[in-house]
Amino acid sequence: MTPILKIDNLSHRYSKAWAITNIQLEINQTGILGLLGSNGAGKSTTMNIMCGVLNQTEGRVLIEGVDMRTNPEEAKKKIGFLPQNAPLYMDLTVDEYLNHCAWLRLMDKNTIPSALQEVKERCGISHFSNRLIGNLSGGYRQRVGIAQAIIHRPQLVVLDEPTNGLDPNQIIEVRALIKEIAVDRAVIFSSHILSEVQVLCKDIVMIEGGKIVFTDTMDAFNNYIKPHSALVTMENPPTTADLLNIPGITQANFLTDNQARVFFNDQQQITEKIIEISVQKGWRLTEITLDKTSIDEIFAQLSNKIPKQN
Numbered sequence: 001m002t003p004i005l006k007i008d009n010l011s012h013r014y015s016k017a018w019a020i021t022n023i024q025l026e027i028n029q030t031g032i033l034g035l036l037g038s039n040g041a042g043k044s045t046t047m048n049i050m051c052g053v054l055n056q057t058e059g060r061v062l063i064e065g066v067d068m069r070t071n072p073e074e075a076k077k078k079i080g081f082l083p084q085n086a087p088l089y090m091d092l093t094v095d096e097y098l099n100h101c102a103w104l105r106l107m108d109k110n111t112i113p114s115a116l117q118e119v120k121e122r123c124g125i126s127h128f129s130n131r132l133i134g135n136l137s138g139g140y141r142q143r144v145g146i147a148q149a150i151i152h153r154p155q156l157v158v159l160d161e162p163t164n165g166l167d168p169n170q171i172i173e174v175r176a177l178i179k180e181i182a183v184d185r186a187v188i189f190s191s192h193i194l195s196e197v198q199v200l201c202k203d204i205v206m207i208e209g210g211k212i213v214f215t216d217t218m219d220a221f222n223n224y225i226k227p228h229s230a231l232v233t234m235e236n237p238p239t240t241a242d243l244l245n246i247p248g249i250t251q252a253n254f255l256t257d258n259q260a261r262v263f264f265n266d267q268q269q270i271t272e273k274i275i276e277i278s279v280q281k282g283w284r285l286t287e288i289t290l291d292k293t294s295i296d297e298i299f300a301q302l303s304n305k306i307p308k309q310n
C-alpha cells in the first residue's frame, strides 16, 4: 500500500547552517500525528518542504507516492496546509474566499459548489457564508482556515499550531473539529504545547536540533521513562535499613512516621517484592504508588535539557 506521506532522508540548509538533517517519516493511516518541538527545532522547515512551500537541499517527500519536488502540481492536490498565520483575505466573504481557494487548488469547476457546501457544513461555518472574514471571531477564522485546507478533499492535512491565539472555548471547538476531520484523513498537528498534543494525538514525532529524537505512539511517549521511585505507606513501618535490605532498593527516605519514598534502578517486580516482604514482616502495607514522570520532564529529557534516567 502506498503511504499517505513518506519523507526520506530529508535535510535542509539555509546558507551554511543545516536546519534539519536526515528526517525520516512515514504515515500509513488516518488520525492525528503530533509534531512536537521547541522554537527553532525545525518544525516549520519540515512542514514547508512537505507542503511544497520550500525546496529541500536533500531528500524526498512523497505525498501518496507523488514527489513534491518533481511533481508539485499533482502532489499539492493531495495535501492541505494551514500555516501558523492563516492566509485569509479579510475583505472577502467566506464563500468568495473558499471559492478562490478551490480555483487555486485547480479543482474541477463542476465539483466546486458541492465541495464548498460540504466543507462549510463540516467546519460549522455555513451560517457565515456571506459574512466578511474580517468580521469573524478568531475561532471562526480558524475554521475557515481549516476549511481551505480540506476543500479539495486531501488525504493529508498539515496544521501549524492551529489553536495559537484562541480563547479556551475556541480552543475546545477547534480541537473537536480537528478530531472530526482526522476520522477519514491523516492530520499532522504541530505544537510546542505538550498537553495539547497529549489530548489530541494518537502518535507523536518529536524534533529537536533538526533531528527526530522520538517517534512512537502517545502512550509510548507517556511511558518513555519508567518510574524510578514509589511512595509506600505502612501502618507498622520498618526502619530505613529494613527497606534498604529489599533487593533493588537503592534509597529510602521516610516522609512521615508511616510513609516512605523508595528509589530503585530497575522497576521490574519491585512492587511485588515490597508487598511480599511487607506481608512476611508484618509491616501492614496500606498503599504503594509508583511516581510517574511528568510529560514535561519527558520532553525536557528528550530535548537533552536534563539527563535521561533509567
Ligand SMILES: Nc1ncnc2c1ncn2[C@@H]1O[C@H](COP(=O)(O)OP(=O)(O)OP(=O)(O)O)[C@@H](O)[C@H]1O
Pocket (backbone or CB within 6 Å): 014, 015, 018, 019, 037, 038, 039, 040, 041, 042, 043, 044, 045, 046
Ligand atoms: N529563512 C531562514 N534563513 C536562515 N535560517 C533559518 C530560516 N528559517 C529558519 N531558519 C533556522 O532554521 C532552524 C529551524 O527553524 P524552524 O523555523 O524550522 O524551526 P521551528 O521548529 O519551526 O521553530 P518555530 O516554532 O520558532 O517556528 C532555526 O535554527 C532557524 O533559525
